[in-house]
Every structure is written in structure tokens, then in C-alpha cells.
Amino acid sequence: MTELIGGSAEESASLARVAVREGADALVACGGDGTLNLALQAVAETDTPLGILPVGTGDDNARTLGVPLKDIIAAADVIADGKTRVVDCGHVSTADGIERYFLGIMSIGFDSEVNERANDMSWPHGQARYLIATLAQLRVFQPLPFTMTIDGTPLKQQKAMLVAIGNGISYGGGMKVCPDANVSDGLLDMTVLAAVGKFEFVKAFPSVFKGTHTAHEYVTQHRFSEATIDAPNQVVYADGERIGIVPATVRVKPGAVNVFAPTS
Numbered sequence: 696m697t698e699l700i701g702g703s704a705e706e707s708a709s710l711a712r713v714a715v716r717e718g719a720d721a722l723v724a725c726g727g728d729g730t731l732n733l734a735l736q737a738v739a740e741t742d743t744p745l746g747i748l749p750v751g752t753g754d755d756n757a758r759t760l761g762v763p764l765k766d767i768i769a770a771a772d773v774i775a776d777g778k779t780r781v782v783d784c785g786h787v788s789t790a791d792g793i794e795r796y797f798l799g800i801m802s803i804g805f806d807s808e809v810n811e812r813a814n815d816m817s818w819p820h821g822q823a824r825y826l827i828a829t830l831a832q833l834r835v836f837q838p839l840p841f842t843m844t845i846d847g848t849p850l851k852q853q854k855a856m857l858v859a860i861g862n863g864i865s866y867g868g869g870m871k872v873c874p875d876a877n878v879s880d881g882l883l884d885m886t887v888l889a890a891v892g893k894f895e896f897v898k899a900f901p902s903v904f905k906g907t908h909t910a911h912e913y914v915t916q917h918r919f920s921e922a923t924i925d926a927p928n929q930v931v932y933a934d935g936e937r938i939g940i941v942p943a944t945v946r947v948k949p950g951a952v953n954v955f956a957p958t959s
Contacts, residue, residue: 697714699711704733708733708736711733711734711736711737711738714737715737715741715743720744721744721746721774722737722738722745722746723745723746723748723774724747725748725750726748726750726751727749727750727751727752727754727935728751728754728755728798728799728934728936729751729934729935731745731749731751731756731798732797732798732934732935732936735784735796735798735934735952736795738953739786739951739952740948740951742953743953744779744954745952745954746774746954746955747760747762747770747774747955747956748767748770749762749764749770750767752820752824752868752935753825753867753869755800755863755864755865755866755867755868756798756934758864758865758869759799759865760780760782760878760954760956761957762956762957773955773956773957774955776955777955778955778956778957778958779953779954779955780879780953780954781952781953782798782878782950782954783862783878783879783881783947783948783951784797784862784947784948784952785860785862785883785933785945785946785947785948786945786946786947786948787801787931787933787943787944787945788943788944788945789931789938789939789940789941789943790940790941790942791940795938795939796948796951797862797933798862798878798952799861799863799865799866799933800859800860800865800872800873801859801932801933802859802860802866802931803841803858803924803926803931803941804855804856804858804888804926804929805833805836805856805888806859806866806867806872806932807857808930809825809828809867810932810937811930811932811937812828812832813825813828814935814937816828825867825870829867829900833897836856838855838856838890838891839855839927839929840852840853840854840926841853841854841855841858841887841924841925841926842924842926842942843923843925845885845919845921845922846919846920846921846922847921853887853889853890854890855889856888856889856891857886857887857888858885858886858926859872859885860873860885860922860924861883861886862876862884863876864906866935869904871903871904871905872903873885873886873916874907874909875906875916879950881947883918883919883920883922883945884917884918885917885918885919886909886915887915887916887917888908888913888914889913889914889915890913891913895913899911919947920947921944921946921947922945922946923942923944923945924942924943925941925942925943926941929941
């Protein structure tokens with residue numbers, strides 16, 4: 696076993712790519728969803744399996760895949776068992792030339808701005824950080840005019856709070872924003888939250904932890920292979936990481952990743 700430790704995210708990513716290119720038997724990411732996303736860039740669309748040791752803030756991708764949380768030994772046992780499953784991932788291209796794979800959720804709008812705020816916070820840890828960032832950002836956020844095309848069909852422009860694209864189900868430590876997403880169905884799920892009042896937003900917010908927010912009349916969902924999304928002055932986030940600026944094109948990469956995970 697070789698331990699790869701870079702002095703920066705860029706250096707770590709480079710080390711991971713070299714290891715995969717030179718024939719590593721597997722690449723194991725020890726960290727949160729951001730670390731996992733970095734490792735994903737090296738293994739996506741290769742035969743090298745990806746292992747997950749979730750010790751981060753949200754660990755939503757591990758949660759989606761059934762990898763044990765808060766038990767590093769149990770998570771390591773999943774890798775040691777050697778059982779893998781093939782899953783999809785998303786791929787996003789942004790207006791500033793960035794291209795990146797993601798395993799969980801890509802977001803534009805309110806939730807990406809919450810991520811910007813949460814990433815600047817050093818306290819508290821875990822889910823509480825996202826909750827506080829959400830309430831703080833809600834005070835200043837205004838709905839945005841979104842322009843979108845899904846599988847070649849333009850949608851009517853609409854003002855919305857956020858657009859979330861899910862290969863996985865949740866973000867922010869268990870918020871099931873795309874509750875019906877399936878990492879193995881060859882498609883991505885989109886959840887659009889239309890413009891709503893702040894009181895209505897706060898009242899409905901707890902339902903996202905159960906995934907029942909989709910029953911609200913101001914939530915719409917789509918399932919697709921490729922989409923383009925634009926909104927004024929917005930930044931794309933994926934797996935909790937800042938990616939680039941809109942407009943963005945996002946597409947599914949079916950069966951692009953082989954992960955160590957429970958198979959049942």
C-alpha cells in the first residue's frame with residue numbers, strides 16, 4: 696500500500712492520476728466528499744476501483760453508496776472484502792473551461808451560495824454548519840432567472856431558488872434534495888425549487904431531510920442525460936466543491952466508476 700499526500704489539492708490530484716496511470720490496484724480516498732471528488736477525477740472512466748474511508752463533514756456519497764459512516768474500521772472492511780459495484784457519475788463543463796466529474800450532487804443557485812458560505816466557516820462542524828449557512832444566506836438571497844435546456848429541449852425561463860442535479864441523493868450531511876436519484880440508472884435527476892417566500896421556504900425546509908419536499912407545488916423534477924443551465928452571476932458546485940461559472944453543461948457518464956461498496 697502506498698500513501699499519497701500532496702501539499703495542495705492540485706498536487707494530491709496529480710499524485711492520484713499518476714498512481715492510476717501506473718497501474719494502481721485501487722485508489723482509496725480518506726476524507727470527506729471533497730477528497731472523494733478529487734480521487735474521482737483520477738479513476739472515472741478507468742478500470743481502477745475507488746475506495747471510500749469517510750471522515751469528512753457531510754460524507755453524503757458514502758451514505759448514498761451504503762459505506763459505513765462514523766466507523767472507519769467498518770468502512771475499511773468494505774474495501775478489504777473486495778466487493779465492488781459499477782456506478783454512474785456526472786460530468787460538468789463550465790463557461791470558464793473547467794471540466795469535472797461528480798458522484799453526488801451538482802448545484803446552482805441558493806444551495807451553491809450556501810456552500811460558498813459554509814466553506815468559509817470554521818465552526819460548527821458537521822450538519823450544523825450547513826444549517827447555519829442556510830439560514831444566514833436566506834436573509835440576503837433573491838430568486839434567480841434560470842435558463843435551461845434538457846436533452847435538447849429548451850425549458851421556459853423561470854425564477855427559481857435553486858437547481859440541483861443529482862447522480863446521488865443528498866448533500867449537506869443528509870439533505871435528500873434528489874431523493875429518487877439512482878447511481879446506476881444511467882440518468883441524472885434535476886430538482887428545481889421555484890421562487891418562494893422566505894417564510895414558506897423555512898417552513899418547508901425540514902422536509903428535505905426526508906426527501907418529501909418534492910410533494911410541494913413549487914418543486915419540479917426532471918430526469919435526463921444532458922442539460923445546459925444558466926443564471927446571472929452564478930457558480931457551479933459539485934460534491935461540495937467549487938467548480939466554475941455558468942453557463943454549464945452537465946451530462947451523465949453511465950457506469951463510469953467502479954467503487955468498493957456493499958452490494959446488497
